[in-house]
Amino acid sequence: MKLLRALLDTQAHHFEKGGRLERLYPLWEAQDTILYTPGEVTGAAPHVRDALDMKRLMMVVVVALAGCIYMALYNTGYQAHLAIAAGAAPLDVWQTDAMRSMGLPFAPDDLWACLVHGALYFVPVLVVTFAIGGFWEVLFASVRGHEVNEGFLVTGMLLPLTLPATIPLWQVALGVTFGVVIGKEIFGGTGMNVLNPALTARAFLFFGYPAQMSGDAIWIAAGTSPDGVSGATILA
Structure with missing residues:
Protein backbone atom coordinates (compact mmCIF):
# COMPACT_ATOMS: atom_id res chain seq x y z
CA MET A 1 0.00 0.00 0.00
CA PRO A 38 -8.05 12.36 2.73
CA GLY A 39 -5.48 14.11 4.90
CA GLU A 40 -7.64 17.18 5.51
CA VAL A 41 -9.43 17.48 8.85
CA THR A 42 -11.89 19.99 10.24
CA GLY A 43 -10.25 22.94 11.93
CA ALA A 44 -12.73 23.96 14.60
CA ALA A 45 -16.24 23.63 15.95
CA PRO A 46 -19.04 22.99 15.13
CA HIS A 47 -17.75 20.27 12.80
CA VAL A 48 -17.31 16.80 14.26
CA ARG A 49 -13.83 15.31 14.09
CA ASP A 50 -14.03 11.68 13.13
CA ALA A 51 -11.90 9.09 11.36
CA LEU A 52 -14.88 8.32 9.12
CA ASP A 53 -14.82 10.70 6.14
CA MET A 54 -17.73 11.36 3.79
CA LYS A 55 -16.72 8.81 1.18
CA ARG A 56 -16.50 6.05 3.78
CA LEU A 57 -19.85 7.10 5.20
CA MET A 58 -21.48 6.91 1.76
CA MET A 59 -19.91 3.49 1.23
CA VAL A 60 -21.79 2.32 4.32
CA VAL A 61 -24.99 3.33 2.51
CA VAL A 62 -23.83 1.49 -0.61
CA VAL A 63 -23.23 -1.67 1.43
CA ALA A 64 -26.65 -1.26 3.04
CA LEU A 65 -28.21 -1.12 -0.44
CA ALA A 66 -26.56 -4.40 -1.44
CA GLY A 67 -29.39 -6.38 0.13
CA CYS A 68 -31.98 -4.33 -1.75
CA ILE A 69 -30.18 -4.98 -5.02
CA TYR A 70 -30.01 -8.71 -4.30
CA MET A 71 -33.77 -8.70 -3.72
CA ALA A 72 -34.31 -6.71 -6.92
CA LEU A 73 -32.39 -9.31 -8.92
CA TYR A 74 -34.19 -12.23 -7.33
CA ASN A 75 -37.69 -10.77 -7.33
CA THR A 76 -37.52 -9.60 -10.95
CA GLY A 77 -36.70 -13.11 -12.08
CA TYR A 78 -39.06 -14.74 -9.58
CA GLN A 79 -42.10 -12.70 -10.63
CA ALA A 80 -41.37 -13.32 -14.31
CA HIS A 81 -41.03 -17.07 -13.70
CA LEU A 82 -44.26 -17.16 -11.68
CA ALA A 83 -46.10 -15.49 -14.56
CA ILE A 84 -44.56 -17.85 -17.12
CA ALA A 85 -45.47 -20.86 -14.98
CA ALA A 86 -49.05 -19.57 -14.89
CA GLY A 87 -49.22 -19.42 -18.68
CA ALA A 88 -47.61 -16.12 -19.66
CA ALA A 89 -45.22 -16.09 -22.59
CA PRO A 90 -41.55 -15.12 -22.16
CA LEU A 91 -40.83 -11.73 -23.69
CA ASP A 92 -39.28 -11.68 -27.16
CA VAL A 93 -36.11 -9.92 -25.98
CA TRP A 94 -32.40 -10.70 -25.74
CA GLN A 95 -32.72 -11.54 -22.05
CA THR A 96 -34.94 -14.50 -22.92
CA ASP A 97 -32.47 -15.66 -25.57
CA ALA A 98 -29.64 -15.39 -23.04
CA MET A 99 -31.53 -17.52 -20.51
CA ARG A 100 -32.16 -20.20 -23.11
CA SER A 101 -28.57 -20.15 -24.36
CA MET A 102 -27.36 -20.73 -20.79
CA GLY A 103 -29.81 -23.60 -20.39
CA LEU A 104 -31.55 -21.99 -17.41
CA PRO A 105 -35.22 -22.83 -16.79
CA PHE A 106 -37.99 -20.30 -16.24
CA ALA A 107 -38.71 -21.89 -12.87
CA PRO A 108 -39.77 -19.86 -9.81
CA ASP A 109 -38.20 -22.44 -7.46
CA ASP A 110 -34.75 -22.16 -9.08
CA LEU A 111 -32.87 -19.51 -7.09
CA TRP A 112 -29.96 -19.21 -9.53
CA ALA A 113 -32.24 -18.92 -12.57
CA CYS A 114 -34.27 -16.18 -10.85
CA LEU A 115 -31.11 -14.25 -9.95
CA VAL A 116 -29.62 -14.49 -13.43
CA HIS A 117 -32.87 -13.58 -15.16
CA GLY A 118 -33.32 -10.59 -12.88
CA ALA A 119 -29.71 -9.50 -13.38
CA LEU A 120 -30.16 -9.53 -17.16
CA TYR A 121 -32.78 -6.80 -16.73
CA PHE A 122 -31.38 -4.90 -13.74
CA VAL A 123 -27.65 -4.70 -14.52
CA PRO A 124 -28.02 -2.89 -17.89
CA VAL A 125 -30.22 -0.26 -16.20
CA LEU A 126 -27.64 0.11 -13.42
CA VAL A 127 -24.77 0.46 -15.91
CA VAL A 128 -26.58 3.12 -17.95
CA THR A 129 -27.46 5.03 -14.78
CA PHE A 130 -23.86 5.08 -13.57
CA ALA A 131 -22.43 5.85 -17.02
CA ILE A 132 -24.74 8.75 -17.91
CA GLY A 133 -25.06 10.11 -14.41
CA GLY A 134 -21.32 9.81 -13.83
CA PHE A 135 -20.69 11.74 -17.05
CA TRP A 136 -22.78 14.67 -15.84
CA GLU A 137 -21.21 14.56 -12.37
CA VAL A 138 -17.69 14.69 -13.80
CA LEU A 139 -18.62 17.39 -16.33
CA PHE A 140 -20.09 19.73 -13.73
CA ALA A 141 -17.24 19.02 -11.29
CA SER A 142 -14.66 19.83 -13.97
CA VAL A 143 -16.36 23.06 -15.02
CA ARG A 144 -16.84 24.25 -11.44
CA GLY A 145 -13.45 23.03 -10.28
CA HIS A 146 -14.59 20.94 -7.33
CA GLU A 147 -14.35 17.26 -6.48
CA VAL A 148 -16.72 14.58 -7.75
CA ASN A 149 -19.30 13.98 -5.04
CA GLU A 150 -19.54 10.43 -3.78
CA GLY A 151 -23.28 10.76 -3.18
CA PHE A 152 -23.96 9.81 -6.79
CA LEU A 153 -23.05 6.21 -5.95
CA VAL A 154 -26.19 6.11 -3.85
CA THR A 155 -28.32 7.96 -6.42
CA GLY A 156 -27.08 5.60 -9.13
CA MET A 157 -28.26 2.61 -7.10
CA LEU A 158 -31.56 4.05 -5.89
CA LEU A 159 -32.90 5.04 -9.31
CA PRO A 160 -32.72 1.55 -10.91
CA LEU A 161 -34.49 0.14 -7.84
CA THR A 162 -37.51 2.35 -8.60
CA LEU A 163 -37.78 1.55 -12.32
CA PRO A 164 -39.70 -1.23 -14.10
CA ALA A 165 -37.71 -4.20 -15.36
CA THR A 166 -38.67 -3.64 -18.98
CA ILE A 167 -37.99 0.11 -19.21
CA PRO A 168 -36.07 1.10 -22.39
CA LEU A 169 -32.48 2.06 -21.67
CA TRP A 170 -32.77 5.35 -23.57
CA GLN A 171 -35.48 6.39 -21.14
CA VAL A 172 -33.15 5.53 -18.26
CA ALA A 173 -30.51 7.80 -19.81
CA LEU A 174 -33.01 10.66 -20.17
CA GLY A 175 -34.30 10.17 -16.65
CA VAL A 176 -30.92 10.18 -14.93
CA THR A 177 -29.86 13.19 -17.00
CA PHE A 178 -32.91 15.12 -15.83
CA GLY A 179 -32.46 13.98 -12.25
CA VAL A 180 -28.79 14.93 -11.99
CA VAL A 181 -28.86 18.16 -14.00
CA ILE A 182 -32.27 19.59 -13.10
CA GLY A 183 -32.69 17.92 -9.73
CA LYS A 184 -29.26 18.72 -8.33
CA GLU A 185 -26.60 20.47 -10.39
CA ILE A 186 -28.56 23.59 -11.33
CA PHE A 187 -28.95 24.29 -7.61
CA GLY A 188 -25.19 24.12 -7.08
CA GLY A 189 -24.65 20.43 -6.48
CA THR A 190 -24.84 18.17 -3.45
CA GLY A 191 -25.92 19.93 -0.28
CA MET A 192 -27.61 22.79 -2.10
CA ASN A 193 -30.23 20.88 -4.06
CA VAL A 194 -33.85 21.01 -2.87
CA LEU A 195 -34.88 17.90 -4.81
CA ASN A 196 -33.86 14.28 -4.50
CA PRO A 197 -32.11 13.42 -7.81
CA ALA A 198 -33.32 9.80 -7.92
CA LEU A 199 -36.94 10.71 -7.22
CA THR A 200 -36.75 13.68 -9.60
CA ALA A 201 -35.66 11.30 -12.36
CA ARG A 202 -38.44 8.88 -11.40
CA ALA A 203 -41.07 11.65 -11.51
CA PHE A 204 -39.81 12.87 -14.89
CA LEU A 205 -40.12 9.39 -16.38
CA PHE A 206 -43.52 8.79 -14.78
CA PHE A 207 -45.08 11.92 -16.26
CA GLY A 208 -43.08 11.88 -19.50
CA TYR A 209 -43.57 8.21 -20.41
CA PRO A 210 -46.63 6.93 -18.53
CA ALA A 211 -47.10 3.93 -20.83
CA GLN A 212 -43.79 2.46 -19.68
CA MET A 213 -44.06 3.65 -16.06
CA SER A 214 -47.61 2.95 -14.89
CA GLY A 215 -49.89 -0.04 -14.52
CA ASP A 216 -49.27 -3.55 -13.23
CA ALA A 217 -47.90 -5.34 -16.30
CA ILE A 218 -44.73 -3.23 -16.54
CA TRP A 219 -43.35 -4.70 -13.32
CA ILE A 220 -43.36 -8.27 -14.64
CA ALA A 221 -40.80 -9.28 -17.26
CA ALA A 222 -43.20 -11.60 -19.07
CA GLY A 223 -45.97 -11.30 -21.65
CA THR A 224 -48.95 -11.22 -19.31
CA SER A 225 -52.41 -11.04 -20.88
CA PRO A 226 -55.26 -8.84 -19.63
CA ASP A 227 -57.74 -10.31 -17.13
CA GLY A 228 -60.71 -9.08 -19.14
CA VAL A 229 -61.85 -7.24 -22.24
CA SER A 230 -64.05 -4.15 -22.26
CA GLY A 231 -66.45 -3.31 -25.05
CA ALA A 232 -69.99 -2.45 -26.04
CA THR A 233 -72.73 -4.81 -24.85
CA ILE A 234 -75.57 -6.17 -26.99
CA LEU A 235 -77.80 -3.45 -25.53
CA ALA A 236 -75.62 -0.65 -26.89
Whole structure:
Protein backbone atom coordinates (compact mmCIF):
# COMPACT_ATOMS: atom_id res chain seq x y z
CA MET A 1 0.00 0.00 0.00
CA LYS A 2 2.90 2.37 0.69
CA LEU A 3 4.22 1.74 -2.82
CA LEU A 4 0.86 2.69 -4.34
CA ARG A 5 0.66 5.78 -2.11
CA ALA A 6 4.12 6.87 -3.22
CA LEU A 7 3.22 6.31 -6.88
CA LEU A 8 0.08 8.43 -6.55
CA ASP A 9 1.99 11.19 -4.78
CA THR A 10 4.57 11.39 -7.57
CA GLN A 11 1.82 11.94 -10.15
CA ALA A 12 -0.37 14.28 -8.10
CA HIS A 13 1.34 17.50 -9.23
CA HIS A 14 0.14 16.95 -12.80
CA PHE A 15 -3.47 17.33 -11.64
CA GLU A 16 -3.03 20.14 -9.13
CA LYS A 17 -3.40 23.84 -9.92
CA GLY A 18 -0.94 24.83 -12.63
CA GLY A 19 -0.38 21.25 -13.77
CA ARG A 20 -0.91 20.17 -17.36
CA LEU A 21 -3.83 17.94 -16.34
CA GLU A 22 -5.44 20.45 -13.99
CA ARG A 23 -8.86 20.10 -15.65
CA LEU A 24 -8.91 16.42 -14.74
CA TYR A 25 -8.37 17.09 -11.03
CA PRO A 26 -11.94 16.01 -10.06
CA LEU A 27 -11.30 12.55 -11.54
CA TRP A 28 -7.91 12.32 -9.85
CA GLU A 29 -9.32 13.42 -6.50
CA ALA A 30 -12.17 10.92 -6.77
CA GLN A 31 -9.95 7.87 -7.24
CA ASP A 32 -7.38 9.08 -4.71
CA THR A 33 -9.90 9.59 -1.92
CA ILE A 34 -11.60 6.28 -2.70
CA LEU A 35 -8.29 4.46 -2.25
CA TYR A 36 -7.07 6.50 0.73
CA THR A 37 -8.64 8.64 3.44
CA PRO A 38 -8.05 12.36 2.73
CA GLY A 39 -5.48 14.11 4.90
CA GLU A 40 -7.64 17.18 5.51
CA VAL A 41 -9.43 17.48 8.85
CA THR A 42 -11.89 19.99 10.24
CA GLY A 43 -10.25 22.94 11.93
CA ALA A 44 -12.73 23.96 14.60
CA ALA A 45 -16.24 23.63 15.95
CA PRO A 46 -19.04 22.99 15.13
CA HIS A 47 -17.75 20.27 12.80
CA VAL A 48 -17.31 16.80 14.26
CA ARG A 49 -13.83 15.31 14.09
CA ASP A 50 -14.03 11.68 13.13
CA ALA A 51 -11.90 9.09 11.36
CA LEU A 52 -14.88 8.32 9.12
CA ASP A 53 -14.82 10.70 6.14
CA MET A 54 -17.73 11.36 3.79
CA LYS A 55 -16.72 8.81 1.18
CA ARG A 56 -16.50 6.05 3.78
CA LEU A 57 -19.85 7.10 5.20
CA MET A 58 -21.48 6.91 1.76
CA MET A 59 -19.91 3.49 1.23
CA VAL A 60 -21.79 2.32 4.32
CA VAL A 61 -24.99 3.33 2.51
CA VAL A 62 -23.83 1.49 -0.61
CA VAL A 63 -23.23 -1.67 1.43
CA ALA A 64 -26.65 -1.26 3.04
CA LEU A 65 -28.21 -1.12 -0.44
CA ALA A 66 -26.56 -4.40 -1.44
CA GLY A 67 -29.39 -6.38 0.13
CA CYS A 68 -31.98 -4.33 -1.75
CA ILE A 69 -30.18 -4.98 -5.02
CA TYR A 70 -30.01 -8.71 -4.30
CA MET A 71 -33.77 -8.70 -3.72
CA ALA A 72 -34.31 -6.71 -6.92
CA LEU A 73 -32.39 -9.31 -8.92
CA TYR A 74 -34.19 -12.23 -7.33
CA ASN A 75 -37.69 -10.77 -7.33
CA THR A 76 -37.52 -9.60 -10.95
CA GLY A 77 -36.70 -13.11 -12.08
CA TYR A 78 -39.06 -14.74 -9.58
CA GLN A 79 -42.10 -12.70 -10.63
CA ALA A 80 -41.37 -13.32 -14.31
CA HIS A 81 -41.03 -17.07 -13.70
CA LEU A 82 -44.26 -17.16 -11.68
CA ALA A 83 -46.10 -15.49 -14.56
CA ILE A 84 -44.56 -17.85 -17.12
CA ALA A 85 -45.47 -20.86 -14.98
CA ALA A 86 -49.05 -19.57 -14.89
CA GLY A 87 -49.22 -19.42 -18.68
CA ALA A 88 -47.61 -16.12 -19.66
CA ALA A 89 -45.22 -16.09 -22.59
CA PRO A 90 -41.55 -15.12 -22.16
CA LEU A 91 -40.83 -11.73 -23.69
CA ASP A 92 -39.28 -11.68 -27.16
CA VAL A 93 -36.11 -9.92 -25.98
CA TRP A 94 -32.40 -10.70 -25.74
CA GLN A 95 -32.72 -11.54 -22.05
CA THR A 96 -34.94 -14.50 -22.92
CA ASP A 97 -32.47 -15.66 -25.57
CA ALA A 98 -29.64 -15.39 -23.04
CA MET A 99 -31.53 -17.52 -20.51
CA ARG A 100 -32.16 -20.20 -23.11
CA SER A 101 -28.57 -20.15 -24.36
CA MET A 102 -27.36 -20.73 -20.79
CA GLY A 103 -29.81 -23.60 -20.39
CA LEU A 104 -31.55 -21.99 -17.41
CA PRO A 105 -35.22 -22.83 -16.79
CA PHE A 106 -37.99 -20.30 -16.24
CA ALA A 107 -38.71 -21.89 -12.87
CA PRO A 108 -39.77 -19.86 -9.81
CA ASP A 109 -38.20 -22.44 -7.46
CA ASP A 110 -34.75 -22.16 -9.08
CA LEU A 111 -32.87 -19.51 -7.09
CA TRP A 112 -29.96 -19.21 -9.53
CA ALA A 113 -32.24 -18.92 -12.57
CA CYS A 114 -34.27 -16.18 -10.85
CA LEU A 115 -31.11 -14.25 -9.95
CA VAL A 116 -29.62 -14.49 -13.43
CA HIS A 117 -32.87 -13.58 -15.16
CA GLY A 118 -33.32 -10.59 -12.88
CA ALA A 119 -29.71 -9.50 -13.38
CA LEU A 120 -30.16 -9.53 -17.16
CA TYR A 121 -32.78 -6.80 -16.73
CA PHE A 122 -31.38 -4.90 -13.74
CA VAL A 123 -27.65 -4.70 -14.52
CA PRO A 124 -28.02 -2.89 -17.89
CA VAL A 125 -30.22 -0.26 -16.20
CA LEU A 126 -27.64 0.11 -13.42
CA VAL A 127 -24.77 0.46 -15.91
CA VAL A 128 -26.58 3.12 -17.95
CA THR A 129 -27.46 5.03 -14.78
CA PHE A 130 -23.86 5.08 -13.57
CA ALA A 131 -22.43 5.85 -17.02
CA ILE A 132 -24.74 8.75 -17.91
CA GLY A 133 -25.06 10.11 -14.41
CA GLY A 134 -21.32 9.81 -13.83
CA PHE A 135 -20.69 11.74 -17.05
CA TRP A 136 -22.78 14.67 -15.84
CA GLU A 137 -21.21 14.56 -12.37
CA VAL A 138 -17.69 14.69 -13.80
CA LEU A 139 -18.62 17.39 -16.33
CA PHE A 140 -20.09 19.73 -13.73
CA ALA A 141 -17.24 19.02 -11.29
CA SER A 142 -14.66 19.83 -13.97
CA VAL A 143 -16.36 23.06 -15.02
CA ARG A 144 -16.84 24.25 -11.44
CA GLY A 145 -13.45 23.03 -10.28
CA HIS A 146 -14.59 20.94 -7.33
CA GLU A 147 -14.35 17.26 -6.48
CA VAL A 148 -16.72 14.58 -7.75
CA ASN A 149 -19.30 13.98 -5.04
CA GLU A 150 -19.54 10.43 -3.78
CA GLY A 151 -23.28 10.76 -3.18
CA PHE A 152 -23.96 9.81 -6.79
CA LEU A 153 -23.05 6.21 -5.95
CA VAL A 154 -26.19 6.11 -3.85
CA THR A 155 -28.32 7.96 -6.42
CA GLY A 156 -27.08 5.60 -9.13
CA MET A 157 -28.26 2.61 -7.10
CA LEU A 158 -31.56 4.05 -5.89
CA LEU A 159 -32.90 5.04 -9.31
CA PRO A 160 -32.72 1.55 -10.91
CA LEU A 161 -34.49 0.14 -7.84
CA THR A 162 -37.51 2.35 -8.60
CA LEU A 163 -37.78 1.55 -12.32
CA PRO A 164 -39.70 -1.23 -14.10
CA ALA A 165 -37.71 -4.20 -15.36
CA THR A 166 -38.67 -3.64 -18.98
CA ILE A 167 -37.99 0.11 -19.21
CA PRO A 168 -36.07 1.10 -22.39
CA LEU A 169 -32.48 2.06 -21.67
CA TRP A 170 -32.77 5.35 -23.57
CA GLN A 171 -35.48 6.39 -21.14
CA VAL A 172 -33.15 5.53 -18.26
CA ALA A 173 -30.51 7.80 -19.81
CA LEU A 174 -33.01 10.66 -20.17
CA GLY A 175 -34.30 10.17 -16.65
CA VAL A 176 -30.92 10.18 -14.93
CA THR A 177 -29.86 13.19 -17.00
CA PHE A 178 -32.91 15.12 -15.83
CA GLY A 179 -32.46 13.98 -12.25
CA VAL A 180 -28.79 14.93 -11.99
CA VAL A 181 -28.86 18.16 -14.00
CA ILE A 182 -32.27 19.59 -13.10
CA GLY A 183 -32.69 17.92 -9.73
CA LYS A 184 -29.26 18.72 -8.33
CA GLU A 185 -26.60 20.47 -10.39
CA ILE A 186 -28.56 23.59 -11.33
CA PHE A 187 -28.95 24.29 -7.61
CA GLY A 188 -25.19 24.12 -7.08
CA GLY A 189 -24.65 20.43 -6.48
CA THR A 190 -24.84 18.17 -3.45
CA GLY A 191 -25.92 19.93 -0.28
CA MET A 192 -27.61 22.79 -2.10
CA ASN A 193 -30.23 20.88 -4.06
CA VAL A 194 -33.85 21.01 -2.87
CA LEU A 195 -34.88 17.90 -4.81
CA ASN A 196 -33.86 14.28 -4.50
CA PRO A 197 -32.11 13.42 -7.81
CA ALA A 198 -33.32 9.80 -7.92
CA LEU A 199 -36.94 10.71 -7.22
CA THR A 200 -36.75 13.68 -9.60
CA ALA A 201 -35.66 11.30 -12.36
CA ARG A 202 -38.44 8.88 -11.40
CA ALA A 203 -41.07 11.65 -11.51
CA PHE A 204 -39.81 12.87 -14.89
CA LEU A 205 -40.12 9.39 -16.38
CA PHE A 206 -43.52 8.79 -14.78
CA PHE A 207 -45.08 11.92 -16.26
CA GLY A 208 -43.08 11.88 -19.50
CA TYR A 209 -43.57 8.21 -20.41
CA PRO A 210 -46.63 6.93 -18.53
CA ALA A 211 -47.10 3.93 -20.83
CA GLN A 212 -43.79 2.46 -19.68
CA MET A 213 -44.06 3.65 -16.06
CA SER A 214 -47.61 2.95 -14.89
CA GLY A 215 -49.89 -0.04 -14.52
CA ASP A 216 -49.27 -3.55 -13.23
CA ALA A 217 -47.90 -5.34 -16.30
CA ILE A 218 -44.73 -3.23 -16.54
CA TRP A 219 -43.35 -4.70 -13.32
CA ILE A 220 -43.36 -8.27 -14.64
CA ALA A 221 -40.80 -9.28 -17.26
CA ALA A 222 -43.20 -11.60 -19.07
CA GLY A 223 -45.97 -11.30 -21.65
CA THR A 224 -48.95 -11.22 -19.31
CA SER A 225 -52.41 -11.04 -20.88
CA PRO A 226 -55.26 -8.84 -19.63
CA ASP A 227 -57.74 -10.31 -17.13
CA GLY A 228 -60.71 -9.08 -19.14
CA VAL A 229 -61.85 -7.24 -22.24
CA SER A 230 -64.05 -4.15 -22.26
CA GLY A 231 -66.45 -3.31 -25.05
CA ALA A 232 -69.99 -2.45 -26.04
CA THR A 233 -72.73 -4.81 -24.85
CA ILE A 234 -75.57 -6.17 -26.99
CA LEU A 235 -77.80 -3.45 -25.53
CA ALA A 236 -75.62 -0.65 -26.89
